[in-house]
Amino acid sequence: MKKKVGASFTIEAVFIMPIVIFVIVSIIYITIYLHDYNRIYSVADRILHKAILNVKHESDIETGKLYYDEIKRQGVFYQILGISDIKEKDIEEYLTKKLTEGLFATNITEVEVKGSRFKITITVKGKLKIPIKGLSHISALNRGLFIQVRGQVHNPADYIRISEVILDTGSKIKGIKELEEKIKALIP
Helix, strand or coil: CCCCCCHHHHHHHHHHHHHHHHHHHHHHHHHHHHHHHHHHHHHHHHHHHHHHHHHHCCECCCCCCECHHHHHHCCCCCCCCCCCHHHHHHHHHHHHHHHCCCCCCEEEEEEEEEECCCEEEEEEEEEECCCCHHHHHCHHHHHCEEEEEEEECCCHHHHHHHHHHHHHHHHCCCCHHHHHHHHHHHCC
């Protein structure tokens, strides 16, 4: 004996199945979005740490090889100027090269490296490619990716030298003791 399925079941399935398929596809695309976000963040963070070492010492950012001849030629005030535009461009090119690998559905639209004597900031912007029109209206996917990582350039030897110069210079200024006493008098 054949079982007959009622017409109401068929009508319900017609309304429910597109919603179920849409939810499954949405979860897949959100997973792809999270994968690409984490991949970009990890690459940017890894390159940030390499860039910090590259700023402290003349080296190849890709291999980490130190250029001792360049280090010897550095003047006393080599870090006062901060990171050069050439180094920023090298870091941007290396980051762009690394970001072309391993992304599922994201196009990198902008890579920017800003550096100073004390910190480096890496900004990466990307746009998620979504082939299904209905999914492009989900705000997290439509907004795209924006990742910014910052790091402090830590060079203890230079900081100690600079503080010693400041302290030595400050102690040789005429009238510094009187100024110190007036400041202490103002503090309750």
